[in-house]
Each structure stands twice: as C-alpha cells, then as structure tokens.
Amino acid sequence: MKALIKDIMAPAVCVIQKFRKETQDTFTLELSPPEEGFSFSPGQFNMLYMYGIGEVPISISGDPADTGRIIHTIRAYGAVTSRMMTLKKQEMIGVRGPFGTHWPIEDLVGRDILLVAGGIGIAPLRPVLFHILSNRTRYGKVLLLYGERTPGDLIFRNQIESWRGRFDLELEVTVDSAREGWRGNVGVVTTLMPRIVLDPSNTAAMLCGPEIMMHYTIQELTKKGLRDDQIYISMERNMRCGIGLCGHCQLGPTFVCKDGPVFLLSKVRHLFRKREL
C-alpha cells in the first residue's frame, strides 16, 4: 500500500476535475492525484480537507484499478461536507490517505459475494463491485442489496440501472418510502432477504450502512446460516487523525481508523452495538 503523502498530517492539494451532483444531498468529486499517483484498496478512506472549514473522513468510491483519479461520493451533512457540495471544477481540496483496513477481496476469490448497502454505505462498496466486475470469473455468485430512503435518493442510479442489465450480477434495490410510480420494493433492506438464496457454506457478506441496518442484516444472515467469520462490516466513529493517534475513534480496544473501518464481525462481535461504548 502506497501512502499518498510522506508526512501523514499534511494534506496533498488536489484539483477537482469533475463535480457531479448525484442526488439533492449527495455528490461525487473526481480529483487528480498528486504526481506520484494514488492507489487504494476497496473500503479505505481519505481525510478530505475543505480549506478553512475542516477535515472529514470520506470513503473512496472509485475503481481501485484506476490510479489516475481519486473519487469520493459524499453526503452533505455537516459544515465541511455541506461546503464541499458547493465546490466547482478546478477548485482544490486537501487529501490525506488512504487510511484504514479494506474489504478482503483477494482472500475471497472463488466465493459467492453478498454486498448489503444502506444509504451512502453504497459508496465504499462500489470499489468492491468495480473490482469484482473486472475480475468476474474469479468470483462465484455476486449479489448487491441496496436500501435508500426514497427513489430520489438513489446514488449511482445510472450505473445501477446498467448493472441491473447484467446476467452475472444480482441486484436488488429497496426504498423506505416512495410515491406513486416507483415499481420497486418498499421497505428496509432486510425486507429483501426472503427473496435471495445464499449458499451459506461459500458466501462472504460485506455490510456498510447505519449500525442499526447492519444489526438487522446480520440477524437475517445468521438465520440464513452465515457465521460471524463470513461477515464483514464497516464501522464509523469520530476520526480526527486517521492514524490511530488522536484516540477519538476508539471502539473498546480498537481504533476504528486504523484497525477498521472494515472489521470481520467475529473479531468485534463483543463490541458491536454495545451501548455507549
């Protein structure tokens, strides 16, 4: 893994090559990396600095094979991300990273893959799909379940529609609520579970979304025969440094920024959903 910058606390200044609005509150930034290029593994994140406002951890949503661009898909929520939504092409932001653990795609060659995304959780899972689709023969059955709030909030909508046309990828989308005209499923992501068929002996699941969504998804997967050592989750905590020094992201004995964000569930089962830990 190549670090983007030599001094990990000073951001590299990166130019925005493309700004694409995805939905009313999400957008994708395409940045040109510094001279040395940029490589990452799916599931990792960068610390993005909005000049004069602050810095936030944001997962990387691009194709890991593409070292010429850094791609982030962001939901505007706080001061930094809201200001980022007003960025334009040719403006610059600071980048530190990549940080954290990744989805273990290399270890899962030959396995069936289930991806479950809740909301913006689709962003850190998209690099997994890019990788699998570029190496399709190396994996078994591939399934993506994606839950969003409303049809208008669906991120990567065009891409998802084109992926839906593929015969080598099963893709199910659901929304919490919809108006007339939505012909898809309505309900939380676990309502998709009854219609999917898994081979529990050969499936690995990767989950990213709100903890409560992952919690209920894990329950359903357990019913379907998956063990905790077949399930990977991506956790979220307050992060300030990204390198396990500032202490903010502690989840019991783990530093989520350095030992996570991607964890094998069996390793953190005793910490997951522990109230106020």
Add this chain to the structure above:
Amino acid sequence: MTQNPVKLADEVVIDRDDLQQILDVLESDGYQTIGPVIREGVMVYGELKTVFDLPVGWTDEQGPGSYRLKKSDTPTLFGYVVGAQSWKKYLYPSVSRLWRSEREGNGFSVIEEKDQFPAYAFFGARSCEISAISIQDRVFNNDKYSDYNYNEIRRKSFIVAVNCTKPAGTCFCASMDTGPKAFAGFDIALTELLTNKRHFFIAEAGSDRGASVLSRVTFRPVTKDDKALALGVHQAALRQMVRRLNTSNLAAIFSDHFDHPQWEKVSGRCLTCGNCTMVCPTCFCHTIEDKTALDGLYAERWRKWDSCFTKDFSYIHGGSIRASEKSRYRQWLTHKLVTWVEQFGTLGCVGCGRCITWCPVGIDITEEASVIMQAPDGVSPSI
C-alpha cells in the same frame, strides 16, 4: 582530581555540594535542563539552572482532591513526589501547530511546520513517570504509524531519575510495578540520602550517555554502608505506600462489569471536567483544530490535548456515541485499565496518583476499580 571513568550500571556517590556539576555538564553537552520548581504554591516542571532552583526543603501532602506543599524540617532537594504536570508537557506539548496554509487562486498551499526541537534533560523524573514515558513511546509508535514530533523530542532527551523516598498518599506505583525505585529507562538515577552528618546522592549510570556525564563530575566510590542506607530508604518508601490496586483481574471490568451499577454511582460525583486526563502522564488523546483568518486567505491546523470526558469527543453525525457521564467515565477507566493492554501491550496506568489528587471531587480510580471488579452482590466474578 583524576577518576576512573564511570561505566554502564556503575554506582557512585556524589555529595550534595557537587550535584550542581551534573547540571553544568548537561548544559555544556547542549541540554536544556528541566526539573521541579515551585510556582504559585505548587511544584511544576520548569527550567533548572542551579540546584537552588529545586524546591529545597519542601515536601507535599496529597490526598483525594487535595494537594499542599509544606516546608519540611530537612534540607532535602527531592522531598516531594509528582505534581500536576508531567514530562508529557515537553514530549507532547498541549498545543502544537501542524501546518499553515495560504490561499492561492483556486487553491491553497500547505506549509509544513519544521520545528527545531531542543534536547531536554529531564532532571528528577520519578520511576512512575519514566514508565509513563515508555508507555507513550508505544502510543506514538503504533503498529502502523509514528508521530514525528514526539519521537524527535524523545530521541534527544536525557533522563535523570530520582528514586522516591517518601510516597504521597495518592501513590500506588508498587501495585502497578512501576516504582518507587527506577529500574529502567533512565540515563542516570539518583537516590537522595540524608543522615545527621552527610547529605549525598548515590548515582547509577543507566546508559553510556549517563556514564559519560557522571565521569565528568566529582564522585567517590560507593561503599557497602552507602548501599545499605539506600536499600533501607527504598524499602521504607515501599512500606509507606498505603494505596493499592488489585491488578489480577482487571479485564473483568470491561468483559463482565460493563453494566455495573457503580458506573452510574460514580457519574453522580464526576463533574466530567477532564482534569484526570490532563494530569495523566499517559493520556494521549488530542483533537485537530482548523483556524482561518477572517479574510479567508490564511489557515492553520493545530493539535491540542483533548479529553474523552467531553461530549464532543465521540460526536458523529446525529449525536455523541457517549452521551451519558457514566459512559464517559467508563471509557476513561476501562481504557486505562483494560483496553489499553490490547492496544499497546501494557496497562495505561502507572499508579502516579495524579488523577486522584487533582480530581476536584476526589474520585479514586483504585476505589472505583475495586468496587467494579466485584459483582454488584459482592461475589467475585468467575473469569
């Protein structure tokens, strides 16, 4: 006077009146010597030019929520133990600027801070404090990253340890195996000895650098009687330490007693002021602050000590993970005594007692831990 050079692990005797020579040699070697001095009624760490800057003839009385300096009837130089400050003040300053940035057209430039770090000599570090430094050495060199500033300052620093001869009421280093006598991590260790007739130090060379410094001061060989005297003093210090922490089953605090009613009870007293985290010599948490000039043309990033007792500490979109006072006290205590071990291979507590002394309501980590280690009904938990 010609003397044989002092070698690693040698012990020599230095008279009280010759102790100044150590400071002089350190200065000529380019060190900025820091040691205990009195400011506004408390002992703090500050610049030390002569041994007269030390709190000569002072002692301290410490208890839960209480610290008093008192004149003692002896002219000892080190008749007190630790105060609120620790060497972390120098190794890991409470505020430091990481970089500056200037607006340029569509973008900005980042100018990294290129600090010049002084070589410090820490004169009078206690054994518990040296253990705390060795713990922070691991924190700032984790399995993946290391902190440049900390490691630069640390690499250059020189440590003169002082063995404690009179523990304070809040000390419990013996329980934590970190003192009261320094056993590692020093360049020189001093034991102060005062009899009716003599006032002198036994100095032990803990490193080649330390041996080199000692070789250049006036000393004489240590005698059997000197050693016996020192042993007696060390043993007396150990006997005087009344506070204990049972470390045999600390892990149960996290694994078995996460929902113990005592957490709620102690949170009724805890003010979540964060004093304990500021005075703790191992606490390392910090925050990152961005500052911007009003005209928006200039920005800075600073690192500042932070405390897990603030609500903001665990804030993510939607709210704080640890919203209740109870959960924040629990985070602090379980981090020190349990989860630290998995993170860094050592406990996060050295038994210096600062968190007890400087807690405004006198909460005692040893008491709380011992209550929580017992099941609520008083039955010891099974492991």
